[in-house]
Each structure stands twice: as structure tokens, then as C-alpha cells.
Amino acid sequence: MGVISTIDYVIIAIYLAGMVGVGLWFAKKHTDFDDFFLAGRSLTTPLLITTLISTYYGIDVLFGDSQLGFTDGVVAWFGYARPTYAFFLIAAFLLAQRLREEDFKSLPDILDKYYGKNTRYVGAVTSFIYSLPALSLYGFGMLGDVILGWEPIVGMLVLGGIALVYTLTGGFWAVVLTDSIQFVLMCVVLAMAFPFAMNLIGGFDIMIEKLEPSYFDSMGDISLWLIIIYASTGLAILVEPTFYQRVFAAKSYKNIRNALIIGIFIWGSYDWIITILAMAAKTGTLIGKTIIDPGTGELIQKTIIDPGVAPDAALLTVMVAALPAGALGLFMAGVLSTEMSTLDSYCLVAGGNVAYDIYKPAIKPDATDQELIKTTRYGILLSWVLGFAMAVSFEQMLGLWVFMASILISSVLVPILLGLYVPKFRKPLAGFLSAGLGLFSTVILNVYIMMNGTFDLEEETYIVQWLGIDFLQEFVMYITLPISLIGFFIGLALDKGGRS
Amino acid sequence: MSSWETFTWITVLILSFGSIAVFVFFVKDIRQILKKFQKEK
Numbered sequence: 001m002g003v004i005s006t007i008d009y010v011i012i013a014i015y016l017a018g019m020v021g022v023g024l025w026f027a028k029k030h031t032d033f034d035d036f037f038l039a040g041r042s043l044t045t046p047l048l049i050t051t052l053i054s055t056y057y058g059i060d061v062l063f064g065d066s067q068l069g070f071t072d073g074v075v076a077w078f079g080y081a082r083p084t085y086a087f088f089l090i091a092a093f094l095l096a097q098r099l100r101e102e103d104f105k106s107l108p109d110i111l112d113k114y115y116g117k118n119t120r121y122v123g124a125v126t127s128f129i130y131s132l133p134a135l136s137l138y139g140f141g142m143l144g145d146v147i148l149g150w151e152p153i154v155g156m157l158v159l160g161g162i163a164l165v166y167t168l169t170g171g172f173w174a175v176v177l178t179d180s181i182q183f184v185l186m187c188v189v190l191a192m193a194f195p196f197a198m199n200l201i202g203g204f205d206i207m208i209e210k211l212e213p214s215y216f217d218s219m220g221d222i223s224l225w226l227i228i229i230y231a232s233t234g235l236a237i238l239v240e241p242t243f244y245q246r247v248f249a250a251k252s253y254k255n256i257r258n259a260l261i262i263g264i265f266i267w268g269s270y271d272w273i274i275t276i277l278a279m280a281a282k283t284g285t286l287i288g289k290t291i292i293d294p295g296t297g298e299l300i301q302k303t304i305i306d307p308g309v310a311p312d313a314a315l316l317t318v319m320v321a322a323l324p325a326g327a328l329g330l331f332m333a334g335v336l337s338t339e340m341s342t343l344d345s346y347c348l349v350a351g352g353n354v355a356y357d358i359y360k361p362a363i364k365p366d367a368t369d370q371e372l373i374k375t376t377r378y379g380i381l382l383s384w385v386l387g388f389a390m391a392v393s394f395e396q397m398l399g400l401w402v403f404m405a406s407i408l409i410s411s412v413l414v415p416i417l418l419g420l421y422v423p424k425f426r427k428p429l430a431g432f433l434s435a436g437l438g439l440f441s442t443v444i445l446n447v448y449i450m451m452n453g454t455f456d457l458e459e460e461t462y463i464v465q466w467l468g469i470d471f472l473q474e475f476v477m478y479i480t481l482p483i484s485l486i487g488f489f490i491g492l493a494l495d496k497g498g499r500s
Numbered sequence: 501m502s503s504w505e506t507f508t509w510i511t512v513l514i515l516s517f518g519s520i521a522v523f524v525f526f527v528k529d530i531r532q533i534l535k536k537f538q539k540e541k
Contacts, residue, residue: 050523180530184519188516204502273508
């Protein structure tokens with residue numbers, strides 16, 4: 001990446017220093033645990049928009065969307081991104097209001113109220129595992145390597161360490177404030193990138209002319225089955241611990257509802273531009289340009305973008321080729337932002353699980369607010385260290401990602417939603433069996449597939465042969481979710497007493 | 501200009517002006533919150 005200039009590095013350095021500064025500023029300003037963990041339940045609509053958007057959009061979205069846009073075209077938006085907005089609408093109009101009706105602080109709090117302490121602990125462990133920042137740290141390793149030329153482990157330690165410092169010191173206020181800076185940086189830079197990318201390839205019409213017609217087919221060449229699988233990943237929103245934390249931190253239900261509705265337009269625009277930029281990268285691999293060979297001085301033909309570029313590197317490659325000095329630094333800082341805002345939020349939730357959902361109810365029920373803040377900080381550190389250990393030891397991070405994404409849906413989706421909406425279902429054994437069996441089956445199946453399956457480089461997932469069928473790791477959820485549901489109703493049938 | 505390009509420019513406008521507008525309101529709100537912190541100190 002020799003084209004990155006000094007001004008770009010200066011911009012990145014200023015950005016990173018600013019993030020640490022925000023964390024240190026908030027370091028000693030927290031009055032109680034609510035203030036540290038939920039920003040005093042005082043988040044207004046603009047604060048919620050910025051923190052919701054920047055938290056959800058990590059580099060998995062940035063590079064995942066762009067990868068699909070590069071290989072398949074606009075279906076990346078219509079098939080993959082768009083269905084998630086429907087889940088955001090459900091969350092805005094149905095879920096958030098229900099969540100605000102009671103004084104919850106965390107997702108396991110809900111399980112405790114409806115099913116008792118044992119289910120709370122299962123939910124807390126699940127939420128903690130789900131929130132481990134392994135993927136974010138792995139992403140920092142990759143970004144450090146690509147952007148700054150660092151060894152991946154140095155990128156994880158330095159970039160991930162900066163996010164750790166401001167989260168540890170500043171708590172949720174620092175997360176919200178840094179998220180806002182990261183939000184505006186991400187959005188403006190991405191919007192600005194579009195005209196530069198069009199200038200690079202010669203305009204939008206060239207893209208339409210050069211790419212296969214299927215690139216502009218809203219359902220593309222992807223099977224309906226695969227689209228359903230992509231769309232169902234949006235279910236995670238309904239039990240996302242960072243989403244719940246923001247609902248509880250909102251000043252009122254109206255604030256969170258409005259933030260989600262406005263957010264959908266920004267999310268949609270963000271996803272669309274990523275898709276188009278990736279398609280511009282694909283176009284760049286098909287267009288030639290004449291350059292002077294630095295070795296021989298002769299005129300040679302070369303494509304604008306190397307045709308051998310990896311699909312997940314397409315976005316970064318086209319930006320390096322299209323953006324001028326300074327703008328590229330802003331873009332790089334924007335890419336770092338997307339990951340920092342994700343890592344800080346999940347580390348904080350994991351820390352809260354340790355302190356508020358396990359330490360307080362199980363070890364010290366009379367813990368003071370200061371003790372809870374201190375334990376949350378230990379929990380944040382623990383989650384970071386475990387995430388780091390996973391990031392450096394797992395060879396196939398995608399397998400780990402699928403495992404972590406399915407664990408939460410499989411164990412808490414059923415008891416949370418049924419508990420919230422059907423009061424007569426609030427029986428301790430129902431919640432415990434549902435969450436416990438969901439967690440247990442997810443762990444067993446994922447470990448089995450990762451140990452006995454083969455990693456398919458083309459499908460980018462683990463596959464095992466079952467009854468002559470290729471069983472992808474992504475399918476695990478379709479077994480474990482029904483197990484969780486069956487467990488719930490068995491518990492309901494067996495539990496004669498308990499609360500309701 | 502194709503409908504795809506028009507749609508893309510609309511998303512560019514939403515993303516740029518939308519995010520700046522949200523940030524302006526954010527700054528307005530955060531100033532009051534920071535004032536609260538200063539007062540408490």
C-alpha cells in the first residue's frame with residue numbers, strides 16, 4: 001500500500017489519539033453503575049442513532065456486503081441487507097416498547113424476572129460468549145496489516161488496545177461519544193467515495209455496460225434458499241445485547257423508536273453505497289488503461305483494478321485507487337471507526353454480563369455501584385483477553401463467527417420473546433430448558449462440525465456430509481432453534497409451580 | 501441517468517446530509533450533557 005501518503009497517516013493518528021482522549025475525559029465522571037453502563041438512561045434520539053448505526057456496522061458488514069456486491073451485484077442489498085431492515089422495524093414498533101415497560105438493565109435481567117436466576121446465568125454466559133471481541137480483534141490485525149503494514153498481532157494489540165482503553169476508562173458515555181464521531185466519519189467518507197469511484201471507472205453507465213446483466217438483477221444468481229438463510233441472520237437483532245442496552249439507555253421509548261426509523265434510511269444508504277463501490281471495483285477489473293512501465297519506459301495495457309483481487313479486499317482496493325491523499329486517510333480512519341465502535345460496545349456488554357448479571361446476583365448481592373463499575377472493568381478486560389486469545393488461535397475465523405452468531409439466537413430468542421409476550425408461559429423450567437438446551441446443542445453441533453467437517457474455500461464455511469447431504473455450519477441454527485422451542489414447551493408441561 | 505444511478509445519488513445525499521444533520525443535533529444534545537458533567541464535578 002505504497003500510495004498512502006503522510007497526510008493520511010497523520011489523519012489516522014489524530015483520529016486514534018482523539019478516541020483515547022474521549023475515554024480519559026470521562027474516566028472519573030461516573031456517578032453510579034447506571035451512569036457507567038447505561039449512560040444514566042438519558043440517550044436522546046441523535047445519540048441513539050449514532051451509537052446504533054456505528055455499533056452494528058463493523059468490518060464484517062463493510063467487507064461482507066462488498067464481497068457479495070463484487071461477486072453478485074445488487075442482490076447484496078436486496079437479498080442480504082434489505083431483510084434486516086424489516087427486523088429493525090419489528091424492533092422499533094413491537095419489541096422496544098415492550099422492553100421499555102419494565103426497569104431492565106440487561107438481557108439476562110429479563111430472563112431472571114420471567115424464569116429465575118438459573119436462566120439468567122445461562123443468558124449471561126451466552127451473551128458474554130456472543131460479545132467476545134474475537135472477530136473485531138482479528139479485523140484489527142487485518143486492517144493493521146493492510147493499512148499500516150503492521151504484523152497482524154501488532155494491529156490487534158495497538159488498535160484493539162486503543163478501543164479497550166477508552167471503553168475501560170469512559171464506560172458507555174465514552175462509547176456513545178466515540179460512536180458519534182465514528183458514525184459521521186463512516187457515513188461522510190463513504191458518501192464522498194462514490195463520485196471518486198465513478199471518476200475512476202469512467203461513470204455509472206460504464207458500470208452498466210461492462211458488468212453482466214445479473215449484477216443488476218435484484219435477486220441475482222443466488223438461490224432463494226440462500227437468500228432465506230442470509231435474511232434469517234437478521235433474527236439476531238431481536239436478541240442483540242447491544243441493541244437491548246441502547247433500548248434501556250434511551251430517555252424514552254419514543255427516542256429509540258425514532259432512532260430506529262431514521263436509522264433504517266441511513267443503514268439502507270450505507271449498504272447500498274458499499275454494494276455500488278464493490279461493483280465499481282468489479283468494473284475496474286474489466287477496464288484497461290495505458291500506463292508507462294517504470295522498468296522499460298514502454299506503454300503497457302493494465303486493468304484499473306487487479307483482476308485477481310480477493311472479493312473481500314475489493315472495497316479497500318478500489319478506494320486506494322480512487323481516493324486522493326487526505327481523503328484516503330479519512331476513509332482508512334472511517335474503516336478503523338467501524339470496527340472500534342463495534343469492539344467497544346461488545347466489550348462493555350460482556351463486562352456488564354460479568355458484573356451485573358453474574359457477580360452481583362451470584363457472589364455479592366449487596367455490591368455497591370463502585371464495586372460494580374470496578375467489576376465491569378475487569379469483565380471488559382477479561383472479554384478482550386479471551387477475544388484476543390481466540391483471534392490468534394483460530395485458523396478459520398468465519399467458522400467462529402457462525403458459531404458465535406448462532407449461539408445467542410439458539411439459546412435466548414425463544415424464552416425472551418415468549419416471556420415478553422405470553423405472561424402465562426413465564427415458568428422457570430420452561431426458560432431454563434429452552435435456554436440450556438439451545439446453548440448446549442449449539443456448542444455440541446458447532447464443535448462437531450468444526451472438528452469433523454472440512455472448510456470449503458469456495459463456500460467459505462465448514463461442511464459435513466449427513467445422510468448424503470452437504471450440511472453447512474450455517475444450518476445449525478435451524479436445528480438448535482427448534483430444540484430450544486421444544487425444550488421450552490417440555491419445561492412448560494413439567495413445571496407445575498413457579499411464577500406466571 | 502439510469503434509475504440505478506439516480507437511486508445511488510439519493511443514497512449519497514441521505515448518507516452525507518443525513519449523517520451531518522444527525523451529528524449537529526447530537527452536538528446540541530451532548531453539550532447539555534457535558535454541562536451536566538461539569539456541574540456535578
